[in-house]
Structure formats: structure tokens, C-alpha cells
Amino acid sequence: MGTDWIRRILVVGAGTMGHSLAQTFAQGGYSVALVDINKEALDKGASLIASNLRTLEDLHLLERGKRKEIIKRIRLLTSLEEGARDADLVIEAIFEDLEAKGELFQQLETFCPSRTILASNTSYLNIFELKTLKRHEQIIITHWFVPPHIIPLVEVVKGPRTSRETAETMKELLSQLGKKPIIMDTFIPGFIVNRLQRALAREIFHLLDNRYATAADIDTAVKASLGIRIPILGVVQRYDFAGIDLALQFMKNPPINLVSEDKPSETIKRLVHQGHLGVKSGRGFYDYSGKKMEEIMRDRDIKLLKLKDFLEAT
Ligand SMILES: NC(=O)c1ccc[n+]([C@@H]2O[C@H](COP(=O)([O-])OP(=O)(O)OC[C@H]3O[C@@H](n4cnc5c(N)ncnc54)[C@H](O)[C@@H]3O)[C@@H](O)[C@H]2O)c1
Numbered sequence: 001m002g003t004d005w006i007r008r009i010l011v012v013g014a015g016t017m018g019h020s021l022a023q024t025f026a027q028g029g030y031s032v033a034l035v036d037i038n039k040e041a042l043d044k045g046a047s048l049i050a051s052n053l054r055t056l057e058d059l060h061l062l063e064r065g066k067r068k069e070i071i072k073r074i075r076l077l078t079s080l081e082e083g084a085r086d087a088d089l090v091i092e093a094i095f096e097d098l099e100a101k102g103e104l105f106q107q108l109e110t111f112c113p114s115r116t117i118l119a120s121n122t123s124y125l126n127i128f129e130l131k132t133l134k135r136h137e138q139i140i141i142t143h144w145f146v147p148p149h150i151i152p153l154v155e156v157v158k159g160p161r162t163s164r165e166t167a168e169t170m171k172e173l174l175s176q177l178g179k180k181p182i183i184m185d186t187f188i189p190g191f192i193v194n195r196l197q198r199a200l201a202r203e204i205f206h207l208l209d210n211r212y213a214t215a216a217d218i219d220t221a222v223k224a225s226l227g228i229r230i231p232i233l234g235v236v237q238r239y240d241f242a243g244i245d246l247a248l249q250f251m252k253n254p255p256i257n258l259v260s261e262d263k264p265s266e267t268i269k270r271l272v273h274q275g276h277l278g279v280k281s282g283r284g285f286y287d288y289s290g291k292k293m294e295e296i297m298r299d300r301d302i303k304l305l306k307l308k309d310f311l312e313a314t
Contacts, residue, residue, distance in 0.1 A: 001165045003173045005115070007031060010087035012080065012104060013094040014038075017121055019045030020148045021091050023052055026073040027062075027149070028177045033075045033083030042076045044293075049074065051294040052149060055301050080104075084111035089173075091142065093121040102130045109134050117166055124189045128159030136161035142170055142181075143191055147297075150304050152180040155191040196235070203258065205265035215285040231311050 011022040014036035022034040036042045056062035077083045090108055108118055119142040120127045141157035154174050158167050167183050174181040190198055207213045239247050278284030279296050288296055
């Protein structure tokens with residue numbers, strides 16, 4: 001099937017993920033329509049794209065002069081129909097709400113040409129069970145990681161009726177964009193990475209809610225141990241180095257009563273109640289007040305890009 005026929009991309013939702021997804025495809029040379037129901041989200045997305053590209057330029061990862069060209073490839077729209085009518089591929093990155101996604105897919109199936117591949121960036125939801133879907137063969141999950149213009153992994157998840165061609169096309173296209181796609185033939189909520197993150201989250205909030213450790217101590221502990229080891233050894237290969245007999249021994253040890261279910265964390269509930277929503281509100285576990293969003297993102301991106309560069313060279 002190849003990917004040559006894919007030229008126009010529609011990204012729906014210009015939030016945390018959508019603006020960076022639009023940027024990624026525009027950097028890859030595609031013509032992109034970025035649609036959001038909220039004009040403010042579009043403006044904020046456009047401003048973040050411009051500053052993300054400037055960061056790439058400053059690190060010599062983008063040729064000077066290319067920034068304007070890339071920005072020109074992105075059309076900002078509030079009309080879904082306008083963005084959908086000539087789209088070859090849609091990446092949906094709206095709120096994580098099954099009903100909202102269902103309505104959107106219904107509209108996309110109406111507005112998009114019959115060839116269009118429809119991909120969802122859902123983190124957990126089984127969109128394949130949406131009753132209204134018609135184009136089962138062309139519907140797929142592509143789960144990216146924040147910030148998508150930097151993090152290489154994309155989990156490509158097939159539904160029971162997604163065609164092999166659709167999955168292979170997405171794999172090829174993502175590889176051409178410099179990404180690392182992994183195809184999963186069977187839907188499982190959370191795929192690979194979010195299942196692992198969810199297990200970790202239960203313990204993080206158990207430690208915080210019971211005041212066994214502070215947020216800063218947990219971050220220091222992880223950054224100074226797993227954070228250094230995981231990029232080199234992953235989470236499976238490390239058993240080869242620790243000794244698999246030792247792993248068996250740990251499994252036979254008395255239980256340490258890990259948290260076995262999800263329940264809303266008291267710490268998180270308190271922060272949300274106080275309006276401390278993280279970077280976007282200027283404060284979360286840490287204080288970002290007095291800094292512009294663009295500045296905070298730039299600082300994060302420079303560190304991520306330098307680390308990625310080092311890891312790719314090893
Ligand atoms: N934030 C992350 O770290 C992350 C990572 C991977 C996947 N995801 C998934 O990506 C999706 C988007 O997440 P996000 O964090 O970018 O959300 P977000 O809240 O930052 O952005 C969502 C945007 O979608 C817009 N929107 C809502 N309904 C719409 C519609 N019908 N048409 C057009 N625009 C619409 C909103 O106005 C908003 O700007 C979710 O499914 C989420 O689970 C998020």
C-alpha cells in the first residue's frame with residue numbers, strides 16, 4: 001500500500017498532544033490541518049509550536065529558515081468539516097472521553113474521503129467498541145507520548161477488524177517520521193507503557209498520601225536510580241544483570257502488599273481542589289510561577305533532546 005498517497009493530515013484537538021502532533025507532521029513535510037473547537041487552544045498551540053521550533057533551531061536540530069516553512073504548512077481551523085474533507089490521515093487528540101470520541105468519529109466518517117485512515121491517540125479507551133463505527137478496517141490507535149515531537153515511541157494498536165494494511169501503513173509512515181512504532185495486535189487498556197505507569201502511579205500516591213516520602217524525594221530517588229538505568233537496560237533486560245535466580249527469590253519472599261487497585265489519591269484531590277494543576281496553572285507538585293509556559297517547555301525540551309541525542313549515539 002505504501003505511504004505516498006498520504007499527503008494531508010488532520011489533527012483534531014490542539015491541546016497538550018495535538019499542537020505537537022501537528023508540528024511533527026509538518027516537520028515531516030506534510031500539509032496539516034489542526035482543528036479545535038476552542039479558538040484560544042488553537043492560538044496557544046500555534047504559539048507553542050513556534051517556540052518548540054525555535055528550541056530545535058537553537059540546538060541545531062532544525063536548519064535556520066525552515067521554521068517559517070513548517071509553520072506555513074499548518075492550517076489552524078475551528079471547522080472540522082473543512083479540515084476533514086481532503087484528509088488522508090486523521091489523528092484524533094481530543095479529551096479522553098469515549099462519548100466525545102464516538103461523536104467525533106461519527107462526524108469524521110461523514111466528512112472524510114473513503115480512503116482516510118482514522119487514528120485515535122487515546123491513552124486507555126477501547127474506541128473499537130464504539131457502536132457507530134463503520135470503517136472498521138481503517139480505524140486504529142496510535143498512542144504517542146508527551147511531547148510527541150521529541151519522544152520516539154508510538155504504540156500502534158489494532159482493533160479486532162483493523163486491516164493489516166492500515167497497521168503497516170501507519171508503521172511505515174511513523175518510521176519515516178523518525179518515530180519508533182510498536183504494533184500491538186490486540187487491544188489491552190493502557191497498552192504497554194500506561195499499564196506500567198499506572199502500576200507505578202498506585203505506589204507513588206500510596207507513598208505520598210501516607211507521607212512515607214515527599215514528592216521531591218520520590219523524584220530524586222527515581223531520577224538517581226531507575227532514571228539512569230532504564231534508558232540503557234529497559235525494565236526486562238535488567239533482570240539479566242541482576243540475576244534471574246535473584247528475581248525468583250524476590251518473588252518467593254513475603255508479600256510487600258503493593259496497592260492492588262486504583263482509587264483517587266488524597267494528595268491529587270487536594271491539589272486539584274486548590275487549582276494547582278501543574279505547569280498549565282503555574283503550580284502543581286512544584287512551583288512554576290513567574291515563568292512563561294514557553295520557557296518551561298523549552299527548558300524541558302532542551303534536556304530531553306540532549307539526552308535523546310546521547311542515547312541515539314550509544
Ligand atoms: N497529555 C498526555 O500526556 C497524553 C499522552 C498520550 C495520550 N494522550 C491522549 O491524547 C488525547 C488528548 O490529550 P491532551 O492531553 O492533549 O488533551 P487536552 O485537554 O490538552 O486537549 C484536548 C483539546 O481537544 C479540544 N477538543 C475537545 N473536543 C473537541 C472536538 N470535538 N473537536 C475539536 N477539538 C476538541 C479541546 O478544546 C482541547 O484543546 C487524550 O485522548 C489523551 O488521553 C494524552
